[in-house]
Amino acid sequence: MNYSAFSLLRNALSHNRGWREAWRSPEPKRKYDVIIVGGGGHGLATAYYLAKEHGVRNIAVLEKGWIGGGNTGRNTTIVRSNYLWTEASLLYEKSMQLWEGLSQDLNYNVMFSQRGVYNLGHTLQDMRDIERRVNANRLNGIDAEVVSAAELRKSIPYLNTSPEARYPIIGASLQRRAGVARHDAVAWGFARAADKLGVDIIEQCEVTGINRAGGRATGVETTRGTIEADKIGVVVAGNASVLASMAELRLPVESHPLQAFVSEPLKPVLDTVVMSNAVHGYISQSDKGELVIGAGIDAYTGYGQRGSFPTIEHAMQAILELFPVFSRVRMLRMWGGIVDVCPDACPIISKTPVDGLYFNCGWGTGGFKATPGSGWVFAHTIAEDRPHELNEAFDLKRFETGALIDEHGAAAVAH
């Protein structure tokens, strides 16, 4: 069923009894052309673009839990493309362009709201880095501007721009096309659109082994039996190392919990996204009125989807440094997602030494914004058995050649 004003009206007149499930729940077939392991946003986007752009029809997405239950539903929903290095900024900008038409493309409202993202500068060196990044962005055709503290005072009235602040704010970079999207809707929208193109979305199906013969991947063992495949794409975020070890591969990633928080709902108080590298926190307000807050990863590795209290305290300190007005806001919920962090804070979207086995991982703390772009280039990599020029630099081989893309700190850090 196509979602439209007409279908809303028709279903309203029939007491909303006519709505169908957004995607089927098929039994797994014995064999697929392509299996995508991981039913998060990136995996579903990969399946969608494989079917839409490359005409692959016999695809399964295997998800060990439920759609939207992993990192896709555990982030702070920020979308931006103001990365420093050309390789990274072009990849994220491709994603940004897909975001801009995504609701229409999927026939699903992903509530993409281009409300702007500010990255604050607190020191002279911060401002130099900001100016450098803004210039680099503009050279790559990405919108970016430097704004002064006076302009910040006008556009974000509750931000503490006092020179008396412990870490005074002296300016910021602003990407106006950046913003937020509704994370669940992104997963559901891609799942529904992929299902419509014939992709089998199989939930509650955990991959327990990767079968190989003669240096080639031939299928997977799952909790719902053996499934054969010509090609296997693995997009499992925090569990990338676990899946890699099933094929005797080693990855340069380590998994950490990354926490986020929402407050009780408030009346509209913040109509943009504010991030600070120096005090390390980021905040926006959801359409429901909750303040959505994020900070850094826990220092130690972990697969438990929860974080440590010192990290919560640190995040709250950062937010109160920026917005003292929020000191009496009560927090409603907190949660953790498991992010696989690469040494250079850039993803791996790559072929592997095993033929027919592809990995898309290492997004670390910044994967959500890349959801459509990541799926788009990964679909190309799988279908053509070679990377698209946008993800050529994100090969696993870069750790041997030394051609790392160092976005740690450079990319306005807090993802």
Add this chain to the structure above:
Amino acid sequence: MLLIKCPWCGERAETEFSCGGEAGITRPANPDSLTDAEWADYLFMRKNPRGAHAELWNHSLGCRRWFGVERDTVTYRIAKTCKLSPGKTD
């Protein structure tokens, strides 16, 4: 909050410590003859296991000494901590 037992100072809060990552990574004995792939493996590739993990921690806001920790990466339970002895990494 993790309670970590420093082998010298006893149990302290996790905020006193910094995690140094995977234990048992041995510096190559013959760096001149290493291939690029071997260097990449030594520098970047990690076990990152889901479950029992041998780690190095530093009591950075205490005695500032390194020690070994055996920790479960799912439950975060610390099975044991130990002093490091020369030539022994586990």
